[in-house]
Amino acid sequence: MSTQPDLLYSEEEEALRSAVRDLLTDHCDAAGVIARTESDTPHDLALWKSLADGMGLAGLLVPEELGGQGAGHREAAVVLEELGRAVAPVPYLTSAVVATEALLACGDEELLGRLASGRTIGVLAVGLHTAPGAGHRTARLADGSLHGELTGVADAAAADVLLVPADDGGLYAVAAEAATVTPQVSFDLTRPLATVTLDAAPARRLGDAEPAVRRALRAGAGLLASEQLGVADWALTETVRYLKERKQFNRPVGGFQALKHRLAQSWLEIVSLRAAARAAADALTSGADTDVTVTVAQAYAAPVAVRATEEAVQLHGGIGMTWEHPAHLHLKRAKADSIAYGTAGAHREALAALVDLQAP
Incomplete structure (x- = not known):
């Protein structure tokens, strides 16, 4: 007999919410976010460091033995509620959730540990508009390096490592400096999009992309x-x-x-x-x-x-x-x-x- 899930917030989740809201109240005021969208540095990396390194929130979904917090999606959801409330310009959804989940599927412990610490930002090089199970662009693999152009990639400008699906069915890690990241005109300037161009970019296979x-x-x-x-x-x-x-x-x-x-x-x-x-x-x-x-x-x-x-x-x-x-x-x-x-x-x-x- 299955039991119904308890969808109410636990005491721990409410405490997490309070801590995140206090941090955002102090460091993510609306005037500052508006000013940042009008600058050439849309991402607030100082705020990201406070969230990821100071509070350990980048590793919520990563097991403790790999350097994460060993929490779950319910806790990550509470963090995202507060980030949404503040429209915080940080790559939490793209790095701490999406890229982290891709690495958990591949089992790459070294890169997972780096993302969990928050000192490395990872981005899955798939267009933000892509639905689960839908088709998406891939890079072309030739002689162990990647070629091609991937568009609509959210937070690519802040990434240290890109997770790139290739035409051989693999998912590859590419250092951001090995790619050309060109900003696109984004409707939401707090989560900017970019085109990622790969020209013989060195790549390391992580696992199966699909x-x-x-x-x-x-x-x-x-x-x-x-x-x-x-x-x-x-x-x-x-x-x-x-x-x-x-x-x-x-x-x-x-x-x-x-x-x-x-x-x-x-x-x-x-x-x-x-x-x-x-x-x-x-x-x-x-x-x-x-x-x-x-x-x-x-x-x-x-x-x-x-x-x-x-x-x-x-x-x-x-x-x-x-x-x-x-x-x-x-x-x-x-x-x-x-x-x-x-x-x-x-x-x-x-x-x-x-x-x-x-x-x-």
Whole structure:
């Protein structure tokens, strides 16, 4: 007889949330993030060092014997909620989750230890839009080196090592300095994309690409839902706070019934998103119904996060449209996340196949 998962946050998870939120409050204010997006250094590597090296969060998914924390996806999900809430420009999802999961599939202990310490940033050289199980570009292997161009790779500019799938079916490690990383115009400047060009780049085979990439993208999709939850929850919380303070006709704007209904609808959607995101994180930890649970979470998460951030911009009125207010950062992250690791529509199609419920 199977037992239902406990999706409530444990005391340890709440303590982790508090510690991460305190750090982000001190070192990741909205004005600083906005200023960074307008500079030529979009990634906050000092913040990454505090999270990864200082708090040990880069190694949450790595076993203790390999230098990690030996925790699970539920803890990583809590971290991503807070990073989403702050729209933190750090490569946590790409390095500590996606690249780490690929290495766990390959069993490369040396590189896993380096990523777990946070002193090495790893990035899977697959387009951010790629859904688990979908096709993706590969590099060409010739004479032991790699050739080719891979586009839409998130956080490649911050990477020390690139994990590159090749046409021989292998996954290879390539030092970032051996590749040419060219920034692309990114809608979400807090998670910049780049084109990776390989021209006879030296490479070391790690293992088989197909199972490693599939596992990595599935974990990325499942835990992305927690980031989307953080983005949406920030949007609702800030909007409620603003509408309590803003007055029209000598009464708080939040007291008008039409706005109350819109806020209530957003709250209901976010509560449901929290359940879906927690279920996905728990399924990744336990291995029970993982494909279905992750797909459900991603099919639901994107539209909720986008609607919540759109409402935040609109209900903040004139100030919500300004570049100085952080609402645009959250809207852009929500929109970019809505196509990351597969669109909601792609996940609905995948879900139909998983539960054998095809369209007529």
